[in-house]
Amino acid sequence: MNLQLSTALALTLAYAGMAGLCMAMERHHEQVTGRRDVSIRLRWVLRLSAGVLLLASLRVCIDGWGSGVGWVAWLGYLTTGALLVVGLWAWRPRLAMGIAVTGGACSLLVFVLACQSSAPA
Amino acid sequence: MRATHTPDTGAATGGLRQAMAWLHTWCGLWFSWLLFAVFLTGSLAVFEEPITHWMTPEQHAEEAAEEAARASLPATAPVAGRAQRLAHASDYMTQHHRSKDMWEIWPADAEGGGELKVYWFDEQHLYAQAKLDANTGAPQPLLPPKVPARGTLGGQHFVDFHYNLHGGTLGLWIVAIAAMVMLLALLSGVITHKRIFKDFFTFRPKKGQRSWLDAHNAVAVLSLPFQFMIAYTGIVFTATTYLPAGVWAHYGNDAGVHLRYTTELTTPGLQPRSGRPLAVPALEPFAAQAVALTGQPVRAVVVDHPGDASMRISVYGWNDPKGLVRRMSDATGMVAFAPDGRVLQLRLPGGSADGSASFVSQVMSNLHMAGLGGWPMKWLFFLCGLAGTAMMGTGAVLFMVKRRNKSLREFGGRTAQVYRCIEALNIAAITGLAVACIAYLWANRLLPLMIDQRASWELRVFFGVWLVTLVHAWLRPPRAAWRVQLWTLATACLLLPLLNGLTTGDHLVAEMARGDWESAGVELTSMAFGLLAGWGALLLLRTGKAVQPRRTAHPSLGSAGERP
Numbered sequence: 001m002n003l004q005l006s007t008a009l010a011l012t013l014a015y016a017g018m019a020g021l022c023m024a025m026e027r028h029h030e031q032v033t034g035r036r037d038v039s040i041r042l043r044w045v046l047r048l049s050a051g052v053l054l055l056a057s058l059r060v061c062i063d064g065w066g067s068g069v070g071w072v073a074w075l076g077y078l079t080t081g082a083l084l085v086v087g088l089w090a091w092r093p094r095l096a097m098g099i100a101v102t103g104g105a106c107s108l109l110v111f112v113l114a115c116q117s118s119a120p121a
Numbered sequence: 122m123r124a125t126h127t128p129d130t131g132a133a134t135g136g137l138r139q140a141m142a143w144l145h146t147w148c149g150l151w152f153s154w155l156l157f158a159v160f161l162t163g164s165l166a167v168f169e170e171p172i173t174h175w176m177t178p179e180q181h182a183e184e185a186a187e188e189a190a191r192a193s194l195p196a197t198a199p200v201a202g203r204a205q206r207l208a209h210a211s212d213y214m215t216q217h218h219r220s221k222d223m224w225e226i227w228p229a230d231a232e233g234g235g236e237l238k239v240y241w242f243d244e245q246h247l248y249a250q251a252k253l254d255a256n257t258g259a260p261q262p263l264l265p266p267k268v269p270a271r272g273t274l275g276g277q278h279f280v281d282f283h284y285n286l287h288g289g290t291l292g293l294w295i296v297a298i299a300a301m302v303m304l305l306a307l308l309s310g311v312i313t314h315k316r317i318f319k320d321f322f323t324f325r326p327k328k329g330q331r332s333w334l335d336a337h338n339a340v341a342v343l344s345l346p347f348q349f350m351i352a353y354t355g356i357v358f359t360a361t362t363y364l365p366a367g368v369w370a371h372y373g374n375d376a377g378v379h380l381r382y383t384t385e386l387t388t389p390g391l392q393p394r395s396g397r398p399l400a401v402p403a404l405e406p407f408a409a410q411a412v413a414l415t416g417q418p419v420r421a422v423v424v425d426h427p428g429d430a431s432m433r434i435s436v437y438g439w440n441d442p443k444g445l446v447r448r449m450s451d452a453t454g455m456v457a458f459a460p461d462g463r464v465l466q467l468r469l470p471g472g473s474a475d476g477s478a479s480f481v482s483q484v485m486s487n488l489h490m491a492g493l494g495g496w497p498m499k500w501l502f503f504l505c506g507l508a509g510t511a512m513m514g515t516g517a518v519l520f521m522v523k524r525r526n527k528s529l530r531e532f533g534g535r536t537a538q539v540y541r542c543i544e545a546l547n548i549a550a551i552t553g554l555a556v557a558c559i560a561y562l563w564a565n566r567l568l569p570l571m572i573d574q575r576a577s578w579e580l581r582v583f584f585g586v587w588l589v590t591l592v593h594a595w596l597r598p599p600r601a602a603w604r605v606q607l608w609t610l611a612t613a614c615l616l617l618p619l620l621n622g623l624t625t626g627d628h629l630v631a632e633m634a635r636g637d638w639e640s641a642g643v644e645l646t647s648m649a650f651g652l653l654a655g656w657g658a659l660l661l662l663r664t665g666k667a668v669q670p671r672r673t674a675h676p677s678l679g680s681a682g683e684r685p
């Protein structure tokens with residue numbers, strides 16, 4: 001993976017993960033769906049998927065920058081991803097969630113493919 | 122996620138939180154103006170090199186010509202090998218600078234071609250240099266440039282200003298104290314923030330004070346790891362300057378201390394001159410062995426005490442930009458030899474030759490300067506730095522927004538006057554500094570090339586404009602001052618490419634077409650700042666039209682943890 005691809009993947013995955021955490025909170029859930037009550041189960045599904053996305057982002061960073069610099073990069077992408085979530089959610093919550101779902105799914109797919117192609121045969 | 126604070130069980134917790142709120146308010150207020158300046162210029166300092174590049178347009182043609190010459194050379198012309206280059210340099214130095222304490226030879230670029238240069242310290246202890254012909258060893262006259270160079274500090278101005286305010290050691294002390302206060306403000310801010318997790322993603326726009334608090338919390342909490350890191354590494358970076366006790370205890374505190382200290386730090390194990398003569402040996406075998414040990418091509422060969430038995434020969438390597446991306450430290454490979462070929466010291470690329478303490482210090486400075494991880498990391502540092510800038514700015518504004526409608530009478534009978542001062546300082550510190558920064562770039566294009574001390578004049582424009590914004594903020598009503606300065610900022614930022622086109626004939630499309638992304642990046646970023654400032658001015662216009670600022674919180678959101 002080159003730096004451009006690592007950057008794109010790490011940022012999108014971090015953004016999608018942060019959006020998942022955001023979506024698991026009543027107030028922000030309501031901004032997207034109009035319903036305030038989020039079932040405990042849905043909440044945990046959202047949080048777990050967010051966790052998977054954030055870990056995938058960490059993995060991309062460690063692959064791209066090594067085990068030292070990778071952590072620094074990851075923290076940077078978490079910050080930028082979260083700031084993007086906050087900014088977008090305030091004005092266009094549905095759009096923000098839409099980007100998170102499509103972006104997260106696409107990056108996850110690319111991530112899995114990249115992992116498979118780099119794994120020893 | 123639940124709020125993970127201990128429940129408010131009684132006066133003790135409330136008391137602590139209130140004490141912390143007080144600390145946060147006043148530490149924050151008195152230092153936010155300075156820290157805003159440090160953070161904005163520090164963020165710009167990440168792109169020191171592109172800014173310097175943009176500010177020295179006369180050199181663009183020269184750089185392009187050199188690049189083209191290098192690209193066309195290796196295939197056709199014979200290039201002198203490293204052994205020959207080192208021999209030429211050694212001969213030249215023996216002939217002309219035999220008695221110097223140190224020779225520094227830069228034989229070639231990372232590909233083995235390019236210029237051959239030698240350096241030494243002259244009588245005033247300043248770096249002196251000569252360029253030699255790689256094939257003949259003849260010294261080449263250093264030609265005066267064809268076009269008069271544009272005297273400028275370039276991006277270095279932002280680097281210097283952000284750590285010493287151009288004020289030498291005193292400035293460095295002031296910035297360091299501000300950074301320590303910032304750590305205090307961060308900590309007290311986190312403790313004061315009751316709903317750090319509940320409000321993690323919360324920003325409620327167009328709600329006056331509420332929005333300012335949300336914005337302040339969001340940029341601060343979400344970039345917290347960066348803010349702690351940058352303040353802490355910044356303090357450690359120059360620690361020996363304001364915590365000199367350790368150095369004094371070892372070296373005493375007379376005049377030569379600093380030189381002796383840095384010499385020993387950079388060339389450990391160098392023996393004093395013995396007085397026994399010893400000819401400088403051929404340098405190539407040392408270079409070859411260093412390449413074998415570190416795996417890096419030779420960047421420089423340094424000979425300490427040449428011609429004396431205490432001689433020490435150190436070979437430094439060229440970093441490979443690709444490898445640098447994955448390394449915490451940007452230290453190059455280095456091997457120090459005794460003249461008989463014994464290895465005295467070995468540092469692998471990215472490692473340390475003298476223990477983990479020096480490695481940690483290396484990593485911390487490198488971390489502070491965004492020297493790791495390549496260009497994505499530079500942008501992350503730039504953005505996080507701007508988040509820090511926004512944290513200072515929103516905090517300072519919030520202080521006044523909270524008091525605009527209801528005086529808290531902290532300063533007794535003089536409260537109104539003090540508020541007025543704070544308001545003016547807010548304007549000058551936030552929009553004023555930003556205007557001064559862009560004025561510095563404008564000065565670079567508008568000041569005549571031939572004036573004396575041109576670089577200082579650019580700085581004078583920077584400080585002069587800043588002073589004017591302060592006077593303006595003081596004389597005009599706050600709202601009008603904010604508006605005028607924001608529009609000025611927006612205009613100056615958006616018109617920067619036009620100014621460049623009118624003064625140098627270069628323009629954005631041409632820059633991008635020829636792949637000069639450093640110049641294009643500066644202008645595009647400037648325009649982004651311009652749009653941001655314009656947006657801010659429009660928001661101000663809109664809230665100005667509303668008769669009364671909305672002050673009630675959204676009923677469904679309950680009472681949020683308010684902070685001063």
